[in-house]
Amino acid sequence: MNTMMNITRRNALKYGLCGAGSVLLARKLQAALPVSSLPVKAKSVIQIFLWGGMSHNDTWDPKPDSGRAYMGEFSKAIPTNVNGIQIGQLFPELARQADKYSLIRSMTHGINGHETAAYYMQTGHSSNERITYPSIGAVFSYFKNPGYKGLVPPYVVLTQPQGRFSEEGFLGPKYKPFATGGDPNAARFEVEGVVAKGISDDRQAARRDLLRKTDLLGQAMDSAVLKDARIAEDQAYELILGPGKEVFNLSNEDDKLRDRYGRNTFGQECLAARRMVETGVPYVVINYPGGWDTHKEHFPRMRKQCPDLDKGLAALLEDLAARGLLESTLVWCCGEFGRGPKVDWQPPWNGGRNHYGAVFSVLVAGGGFRGGAVVGSSDEKAEAVLERPVYPVDLLGSIYRLGGIDPASLLPHPLGLEARVLPEISDTIKSGGLLTEIM
Amino acid sequence: MNGRRQIDRLSNPWLHTCILSPIKKTKVGRMMQLLYHRPICINSHGCNKNRNSAFFMSAFLSEQEYTDPVSCRLVFFTEGETKMMKHGVVVFATLCTVLSTVTAKEPSAVLELSSSPEPAGxxxxxxxxxxxxxxxxxxxxxxxxxxxxxxxxxxxxxxxxxxxxxxxxxxxxxxxxxxxxxxxxxRDEFADYWAMKWGDVLRIKAEFPINLWPNAAQAYHHWVRKSIADNKPYDRFVREMLTASGSNFRIGPVNYYRAMQNKTPKGIAATTALTFMGARAESWPTNQLDNMALFFSQVGYKPTSEWKEESVFWDPLGTAADKANSAPGKDVITTSTTGAVAQVSATSGGPVATAFPDGKNILLSPDRDPREVFADWLIAPENxxxxxxxxxxxxxxxxxxxxxxxxxxxxxxxxxxxxxxxxxxxxxxxxxxxxxxxxxxxxxxxxxxxxxxxxxxxxxxxxxxxxxxxxxRLEAEVLIDAINDITGSFDLYTSAIPEPFTYIPKGQSAVSIADGSITSPFLALFGRSARATGMLDERDNNTTPPQRLHMLNSGHIQKKLENGPKIKELTSEKLSPDKIVENLYLTILSRRPTEEEKKTVLAYGNSGTPKKPLPVIKSGITEKQKQAIQQQRKTADQERQNNWIDIVWALINSPEFLYRH
Structure with a gap:
């Protein structure tokens, strides 16, 4: 790798390029040549985001001894296929796959607002700056884009974007996730823009021909002016008329396997994610359909949603492992925070759980993460970190490293200042260290 | 215009122009100039004539080879053929004169005037x-x-x-x-549109990361829009914002001080530099920003008893310095070595010395809001x-x-x-x-x-x-409004916050939406400003492949084309195909089609051919036959409608529609 490619601001100063110019130079070089210098263990990442915040003590950090005030309706924990690890009673399938993943039970940031917590968990940056940082998926897309030649965009969201902060941040729309829309559990997965309802390939081709013939301005213009738009259009047509869209055709999969993932939207999203990873898509996000913001009716909703999550996620891990893809595919699953370990029994909640950022759980697997381990722990009521706190920069930093991206690399800051992939540790940005114990 | 068109040889109707343009400079070429539009006129009649005309041209130039526009293959001529064609050219020229009543405009002739402009001022x-x-x-x-x-x-x-x-x-x-x-x-829409642009610069957004809250965002936008509609002098517009005090729900311009992520004095100074001085304080010497920050060191924020109401006020005593009262934020310039900005307060005694960004020194008196001092310096004509x-x-x-x-x-x-x-x-x-x-x-x-x-x-x-x-490229809001206007359909805009102010009545234009948090997947996809920093490049009008996918092939757009009442009206069976094409061009591209375009469009899927007579339902036929005829009619109607939909589709996907030009 060329040494010029690794110029950081510090190096630039060392080489005698002083003052504001050096920052700009470093920025320009970085912007022109996004390179990651670390070895790549995770070629692809699947992020399962449990938007709204999933309860931790009902799921992956059960505290059976904390009583009904805390455990509510789910008093049991069940053993897993790894000695000494127990998880919540609603996750029998995941219990059989515990050797494939590790659980972080000491995730913490202390933020209880959805947007701020979601931003922090997916960027690692404080929200009090003047700029909006890109989410980890956009950063992956930024660093992987130059080498990525796949037909499907490098950063895909199944099926809807979160909509509460711009995932691409200051990197701009080029790094926006491609949201599929549609429902992979439907008879035909109608991916917005790729698979159109009732338009045959012949009609598509005829239309395209007409489009060319009626393009008066394009024919009059200097071809260089519309070059980018033409490239964008050609790429779009590779998906519309080419083989690229086959990745979304889930009917190519064995019916039994589809059943194993669960015949529901989330389950089939997991299957679609696996198909994309197989073709080399670097970053896939599944935004859990419906969400986990269970202030009210918490327990009925958990009874409904957890089995889908259990089945889909367990099948995904098993299937990835069976195909030899788990080694190169990193899977992480969590919400922006956990939920109040103490149940709100009083009205109007009547058995709900509130936002809770002081401690919660994250599941990580594959792509260089070891399975069958537990990182950190919470106290006996799952209210606070007992040992080994894990902060967003630790989790994200570990994922970046396994993906071959140095968290100290620079991004093109819109104001020409230094913008690191992850911030340096400070009073506002705390760290408990990278997850080296499972890497 | 010569030689700068790189074109797709297979489909371009102006192919001959392109091939022949270089020869215009030669003597023979000039003679040919008179001729060379003619083959274009007739080239839609079929490839044979098309090819013949090119043969003549080649022959005329004594060329021995020619690239066939239809097959893209090189065609070589024997000497005999060349000779024969030289004769043919004379015949052809005569033919062309006969045909000269048919005129075809070059694409640029539709877009440009031929006379050169005189300076108008x-x-x-x-x-x-x-x-x-x-x-x-x-x-x-x-x-x-x-x-x-x-x-x-x-x-x-x-x-x-x-x-x-x-x-x-x-x-x-x-x-x-x-x-x-x-x-x-x-026009009213003038105020809507420019309030949208100012909304980006002034960061009018209810939610993350600006967090104005819905009714404050509405109050802010209302004030901005009204100022534009009233054509308020720009110096007053700015001064009112910089010196505003009061409730965020009642006094629109106070939200200027709330619409920033970093509300420390330095953060406010940096935002003000960007907004009204077009300067990035990040590139300034540190003391210049430190000095400017002193003018904003007495801005106080305090909550009221109403949910999410907040007052912005001149707070010389620092009563709002209590962390629980003040808005969060940390210093934006992390490289600063001077630490926190000194608080200018009445308790510190006499006037405090600072300097304007141009270096002029000033003593800030404790009995005047320093924001006023700054505003007066800023809006002076010599600034x-x-x-x-x-x-x-x-x-x-x-x-x-x-x-x-x-x-x-x-x-x-x-x-x-x-x-x-x-x-x-x-x-x-x-x-x-x-x-x-x-x-x-x-x-x-x-x-x-x-x-x-x-x-x-x-x-x-x-x-x-x-x-x-x-x-x-048209901005996200302008683009979707144009598509909705053309098709007679609506989009749904929503915000994540369940507040009455985030309810958008059906049919409101995207341009006129007050609050950056009220959005739609289309607006997000097409690079609407995130309104986080107020920087102009937050709005991104570049074209990305997912945007092309959306325009070319999404259910969102296709549904508008299929169900939009205006499309049905424009393509009604009662109108002649000629009239329909003209209406579509005027509606979508704001001009009449050229003859060439009319032909191209009407040739698509036989849009131009009158409906074939279909079997009529006579009495005495079986129910099965009747159904078959009905089905046949339905299919024919559908085909006809689909052709027009595809034509509209092609026009709204052309650069001429998608771009300001």
Whole structure:
């Protein structure tokens, strides 16, 4: 790798390029040549985001001894296929796959607002700056884009974007996730823009021909002016008329396997994610359909949603492992925070759980993460970190490293200042260290 | 125009022009000039004639080979053939004269005027002088291009077919264009559209990361929009924001101080520098920003008993310094070595010394809100940033590029591309009571603004000298509004916050949405501003592959084409195919189709052929037969409708529709 490619601001100063110019130079070089210098263990990442915040003590950090005030309706924990690890009673399938993943039970940031917590968990940056940082998926897309030649965009969201902060941040729309829309559990997965309802390939081709013939301005213009738009259009047509869209055709999969993932939207999203990873898509996000913001009716909703999550996620891990893809595919699953370990029994909640950022759980697997381990722990009521706190920069930093991206690399800051992939540790940005114990 | 068209040889109707353009320079070529439009006229009749005409041309030039436009294969001629064709050319020329009643315009003829423009004022003199030095001959845009451009630029909307016709068919006169400009500046949509642009700069957004809250965002937007509609002098507009105090729900402009992520004195100073001085304080010496921050060190924020209401006030005693009361934020300049900004407070005794960003020293008296002192310095006519920033911004908004570029990066080492022009505009603006509409008129009426977007010189400095009007993709809001207007459909806009102020009545235009948190997947996909920093490049009008996918093939757009009542109306069976094509072009592209285009479009899926007589339902036929006939009719109707849908689809996917040009 060329040494010029690794110029950081510090190096630039060392080489005698002083003052504001050096920052700009470093920025320009970085912007022109996004390179990651670390070895790549995770070629692809699947992020399962449990938007709204999933309860931790009902799921992956059960505290059976904390009583009904805390455990509510789910008093049991069940053993897993790894000695000494127990998880919540609603996750029998995941219990059989515990050797494939590790659980972080000491995730913490202390933020209880959805947007701020979601931003922090997916960027690692404080929200009090003047700029909006890109989410980890956009950063992956930024660093992987130059080498990525796949037909499907490098950063895909199944099926809807979160909509509460711009995932691409200051990197701009080029790094926006491609949201599929549609429902992979439907008879035909109608991916917005790729698979159109009732338009045959012949009609598509005829239309395209007409489009060319009626393009008066394009024919009059200097071809260089519309070059980018033409490239964008050609790429779009590779998906519309080419083989690229086959990745979304889930009917190519064995019916039994589809059943194993669960015949529901989330389950089939997991299957679609696996198909994309197989073709080399670097970053896939599944935004859990419906969400986990269970202030009210918490327990009925958990009874409904957890089995889908259990089945889909367990099948995904098993299937990835069976195909030899788990080694190169990193899977992480969590919400922006956990939920109040103490149940709100009083009205109007009547058995709900509130936002809770002081401690919660994250599941990580594959792509260089070891399975069958537990990182950190919470106290006996799952209210606070007992040992080994894990902060967003630790989790994200570990994922970046396994993906071959140095968290100290620079991004093109819109104001020409230094913008690191992850911030340096400070009073506002705390760290408990990278997850080296499972890497 | 010669030789700068790179075209798809398989499908381009102007192929012959392209092949033959280079020969225009030769003596033979000039003779041929008279001829060479003719083959174009007849080339849609079939490839044989097409090919024949090219044969003649080749022969005439004594060429021994020719690339067949249909097969793209090289065709070689024997000597005998060449000889024969030389004879043929004479016959052909005669034929062409006969056919000369049929005229076809070159694409650029639809878009440009042939006469060269005379400077219409000082702007043109200053711009054309530079173009002349660069040996660039400016070319004016046609009326067809002008009406579309000026509608989009002034009110963010397309002209209706009726409006387009009214303007196009109006007799030529020296005031034809300026009358339209005057009319548009008084439209309600003018205020909507420019409030949207200011909404980006002033960060009008209820939610993350600005967190104004819905009714405060509405109050802010309402004030901005009304100021624009009233044509409030720009100096007053800015001063009212900088000196505002009161409730965020009741006094719109106080939200200026709330609409920033970093509300420390330095954060406010940096935001103010960006917003009204077009300067990035990050590139300033540290003490310059520290000094400016002192003017904002007495801004207090306190909650009221109403949910999410907050008062912004002059707080010399620092009563709101309590962390629980003040808004969060941390210093933006992390490299600063001076630490926290000194608090100017009455308790510290006498006046505090600081300096304006231009270096002039000032003693801040404890009995005057320092924000007022700063505002008065800023809006003074001699201030080097104030007028410069706004005239440059407006110029960039209208002409796609600042005289200082980027328009929010004004600094000594980023000089204007035409200093005389910028200085003149500044003087005119401050000399006319900071009247924004005067400034718009000045720019819109210039020939510089009205130049063609097609002509390009290839000179790398041409863009910075405004040699042509640059192509820019329509903003997300303008694009979806245009599509909805054309099809007669609506989009649904929502916000994540369940508040009454986030309810959007059906049919409201995207341009007029007050709050950046109220959005739709389309707006997000097409690069609407995130309104997080107020920087101009937060709005991204570049084209990405997912955007093309969406326009070309999404259910969202296809449904509008299939179900939009206006499309059904425009393509009604009662109208002749000719009339339909004309209406569609006027509605979508604001001009009439050329003859060539009409032919191309009507050839698509036999749109032009009258409906074939279908079997009628007679009495005495079986139920099964009846159903079969009904089905047959239904299919035929569907096919006909699909053809028109595809034609509309092609037009809204053409660069001519998607871009300002």
């Amino acid at each position: 000082r702007i043109d003199q200053l711009v054309f002088k530079r173009l002349e030095k660069m040996k660039i001959q400016p070319v004016l845009c046609s009326d067809e291009v002008f009406i579309r451009r000026v509608y989009l630029d002034v009110i963010g909307k397309l002209p209706t077919a009726k409006e387009a016709l009214r303007f196009l068919d109006k007799p030529e006169s020296p005031t034809k264009r300026s009358e339209l400009i005057d009319e548009l500046l008084e 080097p940033w104030f007028s410069r920033c706004i005239v440059n911004r407006v110029w960039a908004w209208l002409l796609g590029r600042g005289i200082i570029h980027e328009p929010d990066d004004i600094r000594k080492d980023n000089p204007p591309s035409n200093p005389e022009l910028l200085a003149w505009l500044e003087k005119e603006f401050s000399g006319h009571q900071y009247d924004l509409k005067y400034l718009y008129r000045l720019i819109l009426n210039s020939k510089t603004y009205q130049l063609s977007s097609v002509s390009s010189s290839g000179n790398p400095d041409a863009a910075a000298q405004f040699a042509s009007y640059p192509l820019r």
